Amino acid sequence: MTQPPGNHAVLLDVSVDALSDVLDLIHLRGGELTMARPGEGSEVRHRAGGRVLHIVQRGPVDLRVTGGEGTVLEQGDLVLLATGAEHRLRPEGDGAWMSGTFLVEEQEAVPLLAVLPPALVIRGSEAGREWLPLCAQTLAAEIAVPTAGSKVMVSRVLDLLFILALRTWSASAGPREAGWLTAALDQQLGPAMRAIHRHPERPWSVEELAGLASLSRAAFCARFVRLVGEPPARHLSRLRLARAADRLATTSDAVGAIGRTVGYASEAAFSRAFSRAYGSAPRAWRIARAGGSSAAP
Template sequence: MTSLRGNSAIPLDASVDALSDVLDFIHLQGETLTSVRMADGGVISHGSGERSIHVVQQGPVDLEVAGDGTRPLAAGDLALLATGAGHRLGSAGGGEWMTGTFLVEESTAAPLLAVLPPVIVIRGSETRFARLPLCTDLLAAELADPSAGSRVMVSRLLELLFILALRAWSVLDTAPQPGWLPAALDRALGPVLTAVHRRPEQDWSVEDLAALASMSRAAFAARFVRLVGEPPGRYLARLRLARAAELLQSSSEPVGSIGKAVGYSSEAAFSRAFAREYGAAPREWRAKGQRA
């Protein structure tokens, strides 16, 4: 009989980390994967709003991002355009690459992914991210020889590649823009975001959150503002309202019940806060979603 003592496990149904929670919340889904072989001097344009990733298999390839300049890419390089910035890829020397695209729930994804730069480039020469080439090799193999289950497999591999690229960027970017992602990947604040994303309805105090981070109240508050860009109370309020907005669209629960589910003591207080954040009362918001 095999003993499980000493083995480690990730309880996928219970232990939600903040990054996983956000990616679930925006309904990230790999959509398409295509292979491109570019004749000398050819260019392919991608319009604004397309969230995509490119993996260079043979260079040189030039990536031009609207408003963000041109970057040369070589074999093994990866470029993630999570914000949907318009861009073009071209090659003066017969470049080859794979392009993957993603679907998200735009109403919730846009403000969350806006903390990312227009393009994240991970160089193939980087040796610290061994899982990236494993993932891209699997994608290339599946694209070259598709079989039963390929559609689902490619979709999952694209999602994995998205996450791996974010992890790599968090290591490489020494001065990220403030937002939820730097905090989710921070050793001290990661557990805090995990806790509030798991239980946004709880009556969290700054002292409670500081204890989760194993920091003093003042040091925690300063670190939170520096990494997230806003105080803990404001972040928690926006998180609660974002959850409420999703519940209003995805369930038929009464407005008052949804307000209580995200931490508001009364329907009136919830409705006022929701209207300030979204410019419409909860019932109006729900009605707009049903008409869309």
């Protein structure tokens, strides 16, 4: 495409965006948006398992995660509860907030999001949070006067808030638990993680991945184990099987063909690896999944 004189196209460097690939893997999508105005002395409880965020419109609001300490949220604050922690919110005075839900592929999301704190609080009053009031205003407008496209608009804004919250968490100081998400957000491991997640079928060598991370073989392996929690080969195997499970659940492709697409040379090798991880052979797992039950690796 020809650019007008004086204009320059700026392309995103997708080679380092492992986070997008990881979020694609868990099929993240924003769900429903609701408004809560319970009144002073009342509270709203959220059972374990739901992945939600809350944005305070009028504060203060007391947040308490079951088994954890309480946190006071003020007007404009956001809290993301991406791990599905049970919690309750109680307003002081006429506090009010919006709550948004998220849908994910649980099997892949559980290990990915487990590195996050039960409640990730982002203060709207802090510098660099200009995106938060803009998103909050958009959501408030859509919930107040729903119109054509509101459902899709809300879903997209919730997705955006989820990603921005992850970026904020990644940029904050402090130690990180080992996990996929920690590594995907790491500047050095990010390119290698993207390569693995984009092409798990390739016979990646440690040397190749270390080159993508601009690290020596030894430094790469040490950093990978520290941030991911397992060696590169084990992570690649886990990813291949997760991709295979997703295709078994969502397509009618032959088992052998699915195995080949994720890097297994034979159906027998794929079946053995899948059975060790998921507790049953691919065909049996697919039948059980279709019947409403599945085994997690």
